[in-house]
Amino acid sequence: MKIYSVSFKKNMLKKMSKNRVLRIFTLRNWVTAAIILVFCPFFSGNAEEIMPLEQIVGNLQRTYEETKDLRADFIQETTTKSVKTTLYEEGIVFFKFPKKMLWEYKSPEPKKMIINHQKAWLYLPREKTAYFQKADNLFQSTALINFLSGMGKIKDDFAVAYGVEPRDQSGNYVLKLTPREKSYNLEKLHITVDKNNFYILQVNFDDVMGNSTLLKFSRISANSGLQDKMFHFQPPAGTSILGIIPKNGVLF
Numbered sequence: 001m002k003i004y005s006v007s008f009k010k011n012m013l014k015k016m017s018k019n020r021v022l023r024i025f026t027l028r029n030w031v032t033a034a035i036i037l038v039f040c041p042f043f044s045g046n047a048e049e050i051m052p053l054e055q056i057v058g059n060l061q062r063t064y065e066e067t068k069d070l071r072a073d074f075i076q077e078t079t080t081k082s083v084k085t086t087l088y089e090e091g092i093v094f095f096k097f098p099k100k101m102l103w104e105y106k107s108p109e110p111k112k113m114i115i116n117h118q119k120a121w122l123y124l125p126r127e128k129t130a131y132f133q134k135a136d137n138l139f140q141s142t143a144l145i146n147f148l149s150g151m152g153k154i155k156d157d158f159a160v161a162y163g164v165e166p167r168d169q170s171g172n173y174v175l176k177l178t179p180r181e182k183s184y185n186l187e188k189l190h191i192t193v194d195k196n197n198f199y200i201l202q203v204n205f206d207d208v209m210g211n212s213t214l215l216k217f218s219r220i221s222a223n224s225g226l227q228d229k230m231f232h233f234q235p236p237a238g239t240s241i242l243g244i245i246p247k248n249g250v251l252f
Helices: 006-047 053-065 142-149
Strands: 069-080 085-096 100-107 111-115 119-124 129-134 158-167 173-179 188-193 200-206 212-222 240-243
Touching (some): 053 158
Antiparallel strands (some): 085 100, 100 111, 111 119, 173 188
């Protein structure tokens, strides 16, 4: 058995302590580097010069005025505050301006929301039930229907400001829209606008009860020549037809 002197042991302990400190220091540096690596795009993206708000709004308005029709995949998250639940749905949406919409929900269960100038339909194929009502009576907020149907003027319908962060991680613009028209169903909107083509990538809105809806759009294509017949609905044979679309069956 080897016998080490007291001084040798002290040196060994000192060396071990130094290595431990070095390992901790290295670990901390690695963590710091990882954080910088993850968040650097966010900081660098927001460090770029931000386009003036008026210019962003003008480009957004111009884009939608020049868009005749639009198709996009969507994900919808609807959170009901009173029961603390969030419903996740996804599908495809078609717009034809002005005031024609078709929302085809694919999951978790299929349903269709069809809106044209005269009527709005909600079709639930599994229940073999269709609800309908006058389109103008479907939305309690004129500003919102105008916003989504291509009929409105953003600056006329909303007070516009930057979001808490004016850009997201990809450099797209984040705006807060407060309706000038007071509505029970709509308190404010947050939208994310594509920095390149000024199409809306995301809409997040709340009602005065604290319920929220988040819509994310992807694979957007415009001016493909959508036919008007897409926005008319004839209930299949054997479908029960009821008036007044239920509140929990629609977007807004």
